[in-house]
Amino acid sequence: MPDPPLERFFNQLAPTYDLLYPDWSAAVAQQGRALDAYVRAALGDRPHTLLDCACGIGTQAIGLAAAGHAVTGTDLSPVAAARAAHEAAARGLRLPVAAADMRRLPFPDARFDAVVCADNSLALLTTPEDVRAALGSMRRVLRPGGLLLLGMRAYEEARREHPEVLPPRVARTPDGGRAVTLQLWEWHDDGEHYDFDLIQLLPRGGTWEVRSRRATSWALTREQVTAFGTAAGFERLVWHEPAADGYFQPLLTARC
Template sequence: MTGYGALAEVYEWLISDAKLAPAESAASFDDVLGLLPSDAHVLDCSCGTGQLAVGLAGRGIQVVATDASDAMVRRTAELSEEFGASVRTVRASWEELPEHFEDGTFDMVFCVGNSLHHAEGARGRGAALESMSRLLRRGGRLVLTSRTWELVRSRGSRLDISDRLVRRNGRDAVVVYRWEIAPRWEEEHHIEIAIAQVDATGSVAVHSELLSCWPYRHEELEAELHRAGLRTEASTFDGAAENYLVVASKA
């Protein structure tokens, strides 16, 4: 897993306007949240800066938020305090989750924000999905979002510079992605993300981080979910779309 140490402090510039507010972040998953029992226990195991976890807690759902990044967990705790939300935060990688929670603890596990590609290759993804599956009760669901890596790889190595300023907390920034696409699918790829903040005087402060990722095909993910004891109930996969969502239930 990668650290998200530098980016954690400016991560809100990477979140879309539509999901920046915790309530709106939770609302984007209304379809699956309607499947939860009234006394649901939910795990957000790639919590980032906490928008989803805090939004879920705001609905009265019992929420635990975990992330492999200490900085992300800290920011989630800070957001929870800001909104007066009851969210338990734990720093844990996916593989470490069973050390913190008993099997069958949760009714739903979220692994969103296109995070699974940070698991190291097929072995790492399999271990991560197995951990998530173990923590689900029978009939519980994993909700996962992913980049469409078939599309990402087809574009090759490149530099993507946002065509507009993003305003957060009264400051503007330009977001830049630099993609290093390896020759083969199974090799380590890299994404360097830079957030160039511009202040009122015109000065620029750049926060950047080089992140490792291991892409996968949609059909590989489907097979790995099945091996982890999960059955796909719904998928929005479209080879022409940038991202997709998968909902898989534990048999």
């Protein structure tokens, strides 16, 4: 089972997750358009049945639902999943959600036309056994010929340079204030795993409220992810770069 602190991390982050983006609503629309284009190109220009197995607060799922697809969202965090459903409803969209572990998805075999796993979620699984279990679970719930869309951070440079801090991001709060998000990374001795402190500075009455949360990630290279995907039985694995497709991270597409 996932480490309970990871669930707690995302439960606590869910209310301010949108502030990770300078403009979350714009990101929802843009990412939805980019992913929808891949789904329709691969599976046909019509609505499809999709699972977002790490839906968070709905960053990808809401945009895909707006594009006409029948989307189900699951997430390790019940708080995040509930917010995703609420955000979808506020936009006049239906998004059924559930709290679920991506390594043991609670659906019958061959249930979905496509599975989305985005926002670097796979990197939060820090052992080969967990990654294999998650990819096997995603493949199991895909119909024959179905599509996997896996969004990952480009870790190759980070594995070489081992940065200790990511550039801060500034977002506007609903009342017009500014919120700042940054990450501090502490690398493990193996050079592949790192602990990260996600720090948010939130404006509060002329001063700042500091919220800090820690989790661990595995800086998986695209070569490693491709090898795991191939071992899980996926075929036609192709990486798409952000400059080429408009999606904000490298995106792996693969077929079942």
